[in-house]
């Protein structure tokens with residue numbers, strides 16, 4: 001008795017269609033064997049599946065059973081193969097009798113009682129079903145909404161193993177109804193109007209958001225760094241349809257899309273704590289590879305508050321994704337690439353006591369303490385940051401004043417116009433200035449002879465690296481775009497250079 005059903009394996013953010021073959025032999029010693037390059041969670045399916053089948057009321061005789069998940073060279077990890085293995089078994093025993101020629105993708109974790117539990121990656125599986133022209137996908141009810149993000153796929157949501165059997169045996173099952181209305185993008189409840197003063201910092205963040213540039217804010221405690229960063233989502237433009245699909249894939253893979261309210265046009269904003277581990281921030285891991293915060297922040301913001309407190313070796317791993325917008329995770333026999341194109345927004349104090357450069361409070365740190373604090377962030381990381389913003393404490397007068405502050409929506413409107421200019425100039429990939437590659441820099445960031453001379457002088461004086469010069473040019477391009485100017489003029493370049501000092505409060509940023 002032989003049966004074949006379909007499942008899906010994850011390979012990074014790509015998928016591989018898996019054929020689950022179940023062979024029940026009437027001769028030989030009773031027992032199960034499962035083959036096909038399986039990781040622990042898939043091997044454990046055997047116990048879950050046999051209990052789920054029995055507790056769902058199906059009585060199967062104990063016979064020699066071989067389960068093969070092919071192709072054999074692709075590593076299978078995760079708990080979502082349970083449903084396919086169970087249905088394969090029940091088909092081999094003729095409990096399931098699917099109409100001939102109907103090919104369905106099956107995904108779901110089984111509890112011992114036969115209940116179906118939600119799984120990560122449903123969106124990617126739905127894409128896999130569409131790409132292989134399958135007749136639909138059966139998965140847990142909780143995952144239906146994310147699977148339905150892919151049009152042209154019949155999605156069947158179920159709650160138990162018995163539901164799956166009934167659905168498969170049905171001649172013409174009805175797909176789960178699609179929601180008539182998508183939840184609208186939620187606007188952030190936080191607003192820049194709540195931040196008093198700090199005009200230069202707000203301007204820096206506006207430039208950063210307009211061109212997707214990386215930012216570091218340095219300032220004393222209580223000066224509003226965290227407050228400003230948390231308000232960034234309120235000025236970011238919405239995700240484009242392509243970006244939305246990419247971002248949703250990440251969230252789905254991490255199991256964050258199950259709730260319908262996660263499906264929005266809002267850009268992700270991830271703010272991991274400074275105790276984050278290598279795997280937590282970058283991704284990877286020994287068993288099932290998991291996404292790190294840098295990938296979950298793809299197309300959005302990665303906010304690293306208290307940058308100096310992060311483990312230095314973890315921060316160093318940001319070098320590759322900060323440049324390339326992706327992370328390559330290599331383990332024995334496995335090389336996975338995950339997207340990680342995020343806008344880095346970071347904040348730190350200037351020294352351990354926090355008051356170096358404070359207009360009124362004295363700093364009590366020794367020079368060596370300040371140097372060792374600064375050394376926690378290496379020169380190569382700082383070189384990749386486009387805008388260094390020196391946050392000064394807000395004055396009492398500014399804090400208590402009733403002067404009306406500009407709202408996030410007004411700032412956002414300017415950013416949207418600047419983004420549209422960039423998109424028209426650059427196309428869709430890349431679509432913003434920070435992602436212009438060095439090859440195209442001359443074409444998109446042309447300087448007049450006089451601005452060229454200004455840049456040369458600044459390069460000498462500020463000891464800018466080649467990378468820093470390129471980054472200054474891209475920031476100047478964004479400043480010109482915010483002003484609606486096609487040419488990059490001297491004031492645009494000067495402002496970009498102003499945000500790129502080679503030292504902070506008299507201490508070199510290279511630490």
Ligand SMILES: Nc1ncnc2c1ncn2[C@@H]1O[C@H](COP(=O)(O)OP(=O)(O)OP(=O)(O)O)[C@@H](O)[C@H]1O
Pocket residue numbers: 194195196197198219220221222223224225226227228348349394399
């Ligand atoms: N410019 C400002 N306008 C209004 N309130 C402010 C401003 N700056 C600070 N505050 C108030 O101070 C609180 C603390 O600010 P915040 O946490 O952003 O400081 P910080 O610079 O991140 O400090 P730390 O270095 O200790 O992390 C804010 O929640 C807010 O109530």
Ligand SMILES: [Mg+2]
Pocket residue numbers: 225226227305306347
């Ligand atoms: Mg803070």
